[in-house]
Amino acid sequence: MQTENKLPSVQNPRALVGKIIGIGSAGIHAAGYMAQTDLRELSFAAVHTDARTLENSIAPDKLLVGAGLMRGLGAGDDPDLGQAAAEEDFPRLKALCTGAELVFILAGLGGGTATGAAPVLARAARETGALVLPMVTMPFEFEGHRRQQQARLGLQQLKASADGVLCLPNQKLVKLLDEGARALEVLKLTHELLAQGVRGLWQMLTRYGLLNVEFADLAAVLRGRRWESSFACAQAIGEDRAQVVFEKLLSSPLLDEGKQLPESEAILVSVMGGADLTMADVNGVLQRIHQQAEKAQLVAGAAIDDELHGQLAVTIVVSRHGQCAHEASGAAAGFSRGSDSSDEAAGPEIENQFFGAPARQRPAFRFVPPPPELTPEQTKRLLAQRGGSSSRRRKAVSIWSQGQLPLEIISKGRFDKSEPTLHDGEDLDVPTYIRRGVSLN
Numbered sequence: 001m002q003t004e005n006k007l008p009s010v011q012n013p014r015a016l017v018g019k020i021i022g023i024g025s026a027g028i029h030a031a032g033y034m035a036q037t038d039l040r041e042l043s044f045a046a047v048h049t050d051a052r053t054l055e056n057s058i059a060p061d062k063l064l065v066g067a068g069l070m071r072g073l074g075a076g077d078d079p080d081l082g083q084a085a086a087e088e089d090f091p092r093l094k095a096l097c098t099g100a101e102l103v104f105i106l107a108g109l110g111g112g113t114a115t116g117a118a119p120v121l122a123r124a125a126r127e128t129g130a131l132v133l134p135m136v137t138m139p140f141e142f143e144g145h146r147r148q149q150q151a152r153l154g155l156q157q158l159k160a161s162a163d164g165v166l167c168l169p170n171q172k173l174v175k176l177l178d179e180g181a182r183a184l185e186v187l188k189l190t191h192e193l194l195a196q197g198v199r200g201l202w203q204m205l206t207r208y209g210l211l212n213v214e215f216a217d218l219a220a221v222l223r224g225r226r227w228e229s230s231f232a233c234a235q236a237i238g239e240d241r242a243q244v245v246f247e248k249l250l251s252s253p254l255l256d257e258g259k260q261l262p263e264s265e266a267i268l269v270s271v272m273g274g275a276d277l278t279m280a281d282v283n284g285v286l287q288r289i290h291q292q293a294e295k296a297q298l299v300a301g302a303a304i305d306d307e308l309h310g311q312l313a314v315t316i317v318v319s320r321h322g323q324c325a326h327e328a329s330g331a332a333a334g335f336s337r338g339s340d341s342s343d344e345a346a347g348p349e350i351e352n353q354f355f356g357a358p359a360r361q362r363p364a365f366r367f368v369p370p371p372p373e374l375t376p377e378q379t380k381r382l383l384a385q386r387g388g389s390s391s392r393r394r395k396a397v398s399i400w401s402q403g404q405l406p407l408e409i410i411s412k413g414r415f416d417k418s419e420p421t422l423h424d425g426e427d428l429d430v431p432t433y434i435r436r437g438v439s440l441n
Contacts, residue, residue: 016206016215019100019130020198023047023118024082026108026137028057033191034106035059039199041206042104045096047121049085049113050074063096065089065117075112079150082116093124100125101215102205104198105134105162110147115154122161131219132162133201135194138169155228164222164319166197166229168254175253193254196233200315204270207303210282211271221266221299227319230254234314241312242284249316250292260318261292268317271302274309281312289316 020042022031028046035044035058045061048054051072054062064072066085075081086093097103103125107114118134125132136155139147159165173189204213232255234248250258261267269289271282282302290298305313421428426435 016102017100018042018102018104018202019045019097020104020106021045021047021096021121021125022057022059022106023121024107024111024114025050025053026111027106027114027118028053028059029187030106030108030191030194032058033188034195034198037195037199039195039202042198042202043100047093047096047117048074049082049117061096063089063092065093075116077147077150078112079116079154082111082113083120084116085113086117086120090120090124093121094127097121097125097128097130100128100130103130103132105132106136106194107134107158108137108139109151109154109158110139110143111150115150118154119157119161122158126161126163131215131223133164133166133222134158134162135166135197136168137190137194138167138171140170159228163219164227164229166231166317168193168197168231172253193233196315197231197317200231200233200270200272201268201317203272203303203305204268204301204315207272207301207305209301209303210277210279211300211302213299213301217299218268221268221297222319227265227321229317229319230256230260231315231317233316235311237311242281242288245312245314246285246288249289249314255316255318258292260320261289261296264293264296264318264320266297266299266319267293268319269298269300270315271300272305272308272313272315273302274306274311275304276310277302277304277308277312285312285314293318 018041020031020034020039022028022045025048028048031044031046034042043061044059045063046054046057046059047063047065048057049064049066049070049072051064051067053074054064066075066081066088068088069085070081075085105118105121105125107118109115109118114136118136122132122134136158138151138155141148155165155167168190170186170190173186173193176189177186201218205215205218232249232252234245234252236242236244236248238244249255250261252258255261267289269286271277271285273281282300286298286300432438
């Protein structure tokens, strides 16, 4: 009788569940932009303390937080209010993230709602078991010192709550545009760069091709590391497209003209091309990146997109260790230090005065300890040893004559019937000088 060895049938793989949550005005606008692109396969949600802004969002899931505190009027520019609003509705934030395996949080740091509430949202998403990747923008320099400082504190708290943070400083966008660029063009560029970052990571995980990256690979690189990451995207066409793409990435101001590559701890690379994508293209990009960051852990994916015929599109995420533990502990004390104050302005000057100046010799210690206490008997003996018949010495000896003070022991009053406090056979309710027979002067 012949038997056949049948392998169990493989069921269709379950699709990765991803969610994009925009929090605060800037985050909601960025999420709305992505919802109109090819990222529609992800679900979208909006979170805010301002009911009017939330109502204008095109996201299907909307959550107003802190209604009991601010009645839908927003947190203004106070991150403490944003944090309190998120803590008030923490169970609802957790329910909003339930079911998602990968959560992208879009936020513009420096204001009130996103700066204070985004770390709470990240913590809620992580408690559901999701991999949490916030993508945040930092303020322009002209927005002032207060917003800059609040953004830095918010970034540290976000790094302590999420698995990794992708940071896009708005000030670096100035180098990508002409001086006469309109404000709407800058806003559109910000949204497009954020969308490219999300698209590159999402396609790396969901598109199968030459090099496949599983969700577990990405989770192993980021989960629990709490790194701060930067990202950049580039495209090129032609025979030497691998070289051109790499040069664009290396000259990108978002990566500090390539200076971040040698300092990186982990690098994620997504290579996309049309049906004509070759292994030489993929190898040309990855080999050049590896030469710039030999010590970094490299995770790469390469997939086919029919719409990119003749093109090569690369998204790179550079992750490096931040000072999360130390700085987040300072930020955890609250955002009240984010206000304009002279303390931080004077900080560098004070630091230069103390740490930049040569060390001075410490002055001599001038404290002289008092002589040891002598009992009356020891004092008499000491004076007697000195001897002498002068009247001054006899007068000194006569000063130390002592007698018993006429002290009267009074009743304990309402504590008369209470049990005595005994320790080592002694009644501690009796004064020490009486228990030990010490004479008082």
